[in-house]
Structure formats: structure tokens, C-alpha cells
Amino acid sequence: MHPAFSVVFFTTATGAGYGLLALLGVLAWLGFIPADFWLGLIGMGLALGLIAAGLLSSTGHLGRPERAWRAFSQWRSSWLSREGVASVVTFIPAGLLGLGWVVFGRTGGWVAIAGFLTAIGAVVTVCTTGMIYASLKPIAQWHSRYTLPGYLIFSVMTGSVLLNALVQAFAIGSTVIAAAALLFILLGWGWKLATWRYNDALEITTTANTATGLASGTVRSLEWPHTEENYLLKEMGFRIARKHAAKLRGITQLLAFALPALLLVIAFVVPWPVAGVLSVLAAIIQFAGMLVERWLFFAEAKHTVTLYYGR
Amino acid sequence: MTCLPAHTDKKLGLVIDLDTCVGCQACVTACKEWNTGGHMAPLTDIHPYGGDVDGVWFNRVHSYEHTTEAGGRTVNFPRSCLHCETPACVTVCPTGASYKRASDGIVLIDESKCIGCKLCSWACPYGAREFDTDVGVMKKCTLCVDRIYNDNLAEEDRVPACVAACPTSARHFGDLGDPASAVSQLVASRGGVDLMPEMGYKPTNKYLPPRAQRAASVAAPRLEPVKAEGGFLGWVDRMLSN
Numbered sequence: 075m076h077p078a079f080s081v082v083f084f085t086t087a088t089g090a091g092y093g094l095l096a097l098l099g100v101l102a103w104l105g106f107i108p109a110d111f112w113l114g115l116i117g118m119g120l121a122l123g124l125i126a127a128g129l130l131s132s133t134g135h136l137g138r139p140e141r142a143w144r145a146f147s148q149w150r151s152s153w154l155s156r157e158g159v160a161s162v163v164t165f166i167p168a169g170l171l172g173l174g175w176v177v178f179g180r181t182g183g184w185v186a187i188a189g190f191l192t193a194i195g196a197v198v199t200v201c202t203t204g205m206i207y208a209s210l211k212p213i214a215q216w217h218s219r220y221t222l223p224g225y226l227i228f229s230v231m232t233g234s235v236l237l238n239a240l241v242q243a244f245a246i247g248s249t250v251i252a253a254a255a256l257l258f259i260l261l262g263w264g265w266k267l268a269t270w271r272y273n274d275a276l277e278i279t280t281t282a283n284t285a286t287g288l289a290s291g292t293v294r295s296l297e298w299p300h301t302e303e304n305y306l307l308k309e310m311g312f313r314i315a316r317k318h319a320a321k322l323r324g325i326t327q328l329l330a331f332a333l334p335a336l337l338l339v340i341a342f343v344v345p346w347p348v349a350g351v352l353s354v355l356a357a358i359i360q361f362a363g364m365l366v367e368r369w370l371f372f373a374e375a376k377h378t379v380t381l382y383y384g385r
Numbered sequence: 386m387t388c389l390p391a392h393t394d395k396k397l398g399l400v401i402d403l404d405t406c407v408g409c410q411a412c413v414t415a416c417k418e419w420n421t422g423g424h425m426a427p428l429t430d431i432h433p434y435g436g437d438v439d440g441v442w443f444n445r446v447h448s449y450e451h452t453t454e455a456g457g458r459t460v461n462f463p464r465s466c467l468h469c470e471t472p473a474c475v476t477v478c479p480t481g482a483s484y485k486r487a488s489d490g491i492v493l494i495d496e497s498k499c500i501g502c503k504l505c506s507w508a509c510p511y512g513a514r515e516f517d518t519d520v521g522v523m524k525k526c527t528l529c530v531d532r533i534y535n536d537n538l539a540e541e542d543r544v545p546a547c548v549a550a551c552p553t554s555a556r557h558f559g560d561l562g563d564p565a566s567a568v569s570q571l572v573a574s575r576g577g578v579d580l581m582p583e584m585g586y587k588p589t590n591k592y593l594p595p596r597a598q599r600a601a602s603v604a605a606p607r608l609e610p611v612k613a614e615g616g617f618l619g620w621v622d623r624m625l626s627n
Contacts, residue, residue: 075507135503136500136502136521137499137502137516137517137521137523138499138521138522139500141480141498141500144479144482144500145480145500145502146479147479147480147481148387148478148479148480148481150388151387151388151475151477151478152387152476152477152478154479154502154504155479155480206477206504209473210473210477210507210508211508211584211585211586212508212509213507279583280581280584284582284583285510285580285581286451286460286592287403287579287580287592288403288449288451288594289594290453291452291454293450293451293460294451294452295447295448295449296448296449296450297447298447299413299442299445299446299447299464300438300442301438302437302439303439304439304442304515305441305506305515305516305518306512306515309503309506309516310506310507310512377507378510378511379509382447382462382511382512383447
């Protein structure tokens with residue numbers, strides 16, 4: 075599948091944004107976070123900013139963005155529509171949480187309830203994003219039991235690393251938050267390795283034989299219907315060389331998992347200003363790593379239409 | 386609504402005979418000609434006379450080499466929308482632009498509602514949908530919905546343009562939901578198959594596999610060698626040939 079940057083950035087940014095939003099919501103709900111103006115403003119601003127930037131970027135993928143409002147109508151059948159509805163609905167409790175925390179300077183009472191609802195909304199939205207991909211049968215690498223948990227794990231992973239960077243920057247770093255972030259990084263790493271192993275061993279039952287209805291024997295593409303690449307090949311016939319994929323998998327592991335984990339471990343043992351810088355650095359490096367991961371998620375996915383072209 | 390109808394009164398579709406298709410591309414050009422002025426018009430061409438030729442087509446004909454133990458052969462393979470019974474291209478649509486008609490099962494796009502998110506083309510395993518980058522919306526085969534019910538055309542012309550154009554009668558149009566229809570009978574007698582049945586989309590269009598290859602050669606027997614040269618006339622022939 076063609077890795078369109080608008081979609082790669084969209085899923086990475088909203089994943090991190092909803093992860094952070096969910097964690098802020100949970101902390102507000104449990105009363106584990108101080109009702110500090112600047113912490114609230116920057117924390118909520120970062121989460122909602124990432125989400126808004128991602129959603130805006132996704133409209134760059136549309137042929138007719140001025141009609142995007144129509145996408146809220148088919149929630150009964152379409153995961154994309156459900157994602158649109160869930161993302162907008164989540165803005166309501168998230169707005170109340172921000173209002174209570176930043177403007178009224180409180181995190182208890184109705185603000186705590188708003189925090190709880192924000193977390194629920196964020197998790198539901200990430201689930202709908204994951205299901206858009208997991209529900210697509212023609213793409214075997216996406217239509218697997220690894221896709222939906224992957225979206226949730228990477229969302230909470232990037233969100234927790236961001237949250238750790240946030241509290242570290244405010245010099246109120248907590249061992250629990252740092253340890254949780256480290257744990258989620260290791261979980262994400264393990265999940266990505268398991269996903270790659272599953273995909274590499276995938277035996278796809280759809281072949282050129284079933285695609286053409288020509289049973290038994292071999293079906294070899296003799297001639298395409300056209301001489302140049304058409305929409306189908308540009309959008310779904312994207313191929314990546316095996317050696318490049320291997321290198322990019324290495325870069326993903328380094329940037330998204332290994333380096334952030336190492337930086338967080340070092341941050342445990344060094345004093346505050348350094349620990350704060352390392353925590354922020356870990357979040358930035360991981361975001362870059364997740365962009366590579368998401369690029370590969372598309373580039374390594376093979377659509378069944380490529381079988382018609384002998385690819 | 387992008388929810389699928391529980392039942393369609395008819396299942397209009399095509400039956401494509403891979404035995405007789407000669408790959409002449411007549412159906413491709415007839416489709417383009419009709420539909421670039423039809424329901425989903427235009428079928429935009431990008432740089433039609435330049436280097437990077439691209440454009441929207443509803444019907445594309447591939448050629449394959451099919452090799453089995455019985456031997457090898459060329460199979461020409463027209464590929465277009467199969468008007469599936471459970472098309473995921475419809476259910477994934479977030480705007481309601483894609484729909485399947487309850488009356489005849491044709492899968493269509495309401496262009497005025499399409500936001501061009503391209504998700505339907507990802508959901509189609511057959512590559513039936515093509516995006517029009519110029520208009521910014523998705524396009525697909527309409528089964529010539531503007532021909533088959535068109536009272537302005539003579540009755541024999543009320544078939545999809547691809548069917549009307551086929552010089553070898555490799556394309557047949559009819560109601561595949563009616564077991565007594567000519568197309569259903571044809572599918573039953575020739576062992577018509579679904580493409581990618583494992584996807585579970587239940588395509589309406591059926592493909593008739595090529596007939597079994599004949600065991601013996603059907604070519605005329607080879608000519609006998611002429612009589613061995615010799616005798617007086619042979620001597621004359623040799624002398625004159627020198």
C-alpha cells in the first residue's frame with residue numbers, strides 16, 4: 075500500500091495525542107495530577123494539538139475535503155465514520171476537562187468525571203482507527219489479530235512517554251509514570267516483533283489462481299491492460315525492496331523502542347534538569363521512530379489487486 | 386445508507402467466458418466511450434498524449450499464461466466490478482456515497498456525496514474502483530445502468546456497452562438471481578466460478594473457465610512427402626535445376 079504522508083502522520087499524531095489524552099483523563103479522574111494552570115494548559119494543549127493536527131492532516135488525503143462533514147453519517151456500517159464521530163464526541167468531555175483544569179483550576183468533582191469520559195472516548199477512538207485497517211480483508215497484513223491491539227499499545231506507549239516528558243519538564247517527575255512508560259515501550263517493542271514475525275510467516279490463501287478463477291497450475295501475467303502505472307498500482311501496488319524494509323525495521327526498533335527506553339533508564343539515575351531533557355528527547359525520538367513504523371505498516375502491506383498484475 | 390439491503394429483487398450481472406475471449410479490448414473501448422458521457426461521466430484521462438498516461442477505466446483486460454499438466458495457453462481476462470452481494474466497498478463508505486440497489490443489486494456511487502477518501506478502493510479485492518484525481522471522487526462500473534433501462538434505445542441494445550461490443554459473445558448480461566435465466570443456465574452448464582470466493586464478498590458476476598484442451602490435434606494431417614525423385618523425369622529435373 076502506498077504510504078501517503080498525510081495518513082502516516084495522521085495515525086501517528088492522533089495515536090500519541092489520544093494516548094496522552096486518555097492518561098491525563100485517568101490521572102485527573104483518580105486525582106493523581108495537580109490542578110496546575112501551566113501543566114494543564116501545556117498537557118491538554120499538546121494532546122488536543124496532536125489530535126487536531128492529525129485530523130487536519132487526514133483531510134489532506136481527501137479528494138473533496140469540503141464534503142468531509144458527510145463522513146459522520148454512516149456510523150452504522152463504516153469504521154471510518156465511527157472514527158469521525160468518536161473523535162468529535164471525545165472533544166466534549168476533553169473540552170470540559172481542559173476547562174475545569176486550566177480555567178477553574180480544579181481536578182475533582184465534575185472535572186474528574188470529565189476526565190474519566192475523556193479516557194473512554196480516547197480509547198474508543200483509537201479502537202475505531204485500528205478497526206479501519208483490521209477490517210480490510212484484501213490486505214492480509216492488516217486483517218490480522220495484531221492490528222487492533224497494536225494501535226492501542228502504540229497509542230498508550232507514545233502517550234505515556236509524552237506524559238513522562240511533560241511531568242519531567244515540570245520537575246514533578248514520578249517514578250511510577252516513568253516506569254509505566256518504560257514498560258509500555260517494552261510491550262510495544264515485543265508486539266511489533268511478534269507482528270513482523272506473524273506477517274513474515276503469513277501464508278496467503280488468495281493467489282493468482284483464485285483471483286482469476288483458473289484452478290490448478292500456474293497463472294503468469296503476460297500483459298497488463300495498460301502500459302503506464304494506473305491508480306490501482308500507484309495506490310495499492312507500492313512495493314518496498316526487502317533490504318530497505320530490513321533497514322527500516324532496524325531504524326524503527328532503534329528510534330521507537332531502544333533509544334527511548336535507554337534514555338528513560340538513564341533518566342532514572344541522573345538528577346532533574348538532565349532527567350527532564352532526556353525524557354523530552356525520548357518522546358521526540360520515539361515520535362520520529364513511530365513515523366517510520368507507520369510508514370512501514372503501509373509499505374509492507376500487500377493488496378490482493380497486485381495479484382492481477384503479477385506482483 | 387451504506388448498510389447492505391437484506392435482499393435484492395434481482396441480481397443483475399455479467400457472465401464472462403474465458404474460453405472465447407480473444408483479448409481484442411473492444412469491451413474496454415466501448416465501456417470508455419459510453420461511460421465517459423454516462424452516469425459517472427467523465428472518465429477522465431490525464432496526459433492522454435503525453436508521457437505519464439493515466440486515466441479512469443471501468444473495465445481492463447489482462448492476459449495470462451495458464452500452465453497446467455495438460456499444457457499451456459493464453460487466457461485473456463476482463464476485470465471489472467463484480468457487483469458483489471456483500472460488497473465491503475459499500476459498507477466502509479463513511480458518507481453514504483456508495484450503495485447497493487435493493488431492486489437489482491447494482492453497486493453505484495453517488496458522486497455528489499463522495500469525499501474521495503479512497504477507502505472503498507482499499508476494501509475491494511478486485512481493483513474495481515478507480516479514483517478520478519481530476520474530479521476528486523471515486524468511480525466504478527455502473528453495469529451501464531443508463532443503458533439497460535433506457536427506453537430511448539432499441540430493446541436489443543439495452544445491455545451494457547461491453548456486452549454489446551463483444552465480437553465473440555464472450556460477455557453475457559442477465560439476472561443471476563433467477564435460476565431459469567439464460568445466464569444462470571450458462572453458468573450451471575459451464576461450471577462458472579466466483580473470483581476469490583475465500584474473501585466472502587459473494588460476487589454476482591461469474592467467470593466461465595476455459596474448456597478442457599482437446600487431447601488430439603485438430604490440425605489437418607501433415608502433407609505426405611513428394612515421391613522420391615528418380616527415373617527419367619527425375620533426371621530431367623536434376624539436369625534443369627543445375
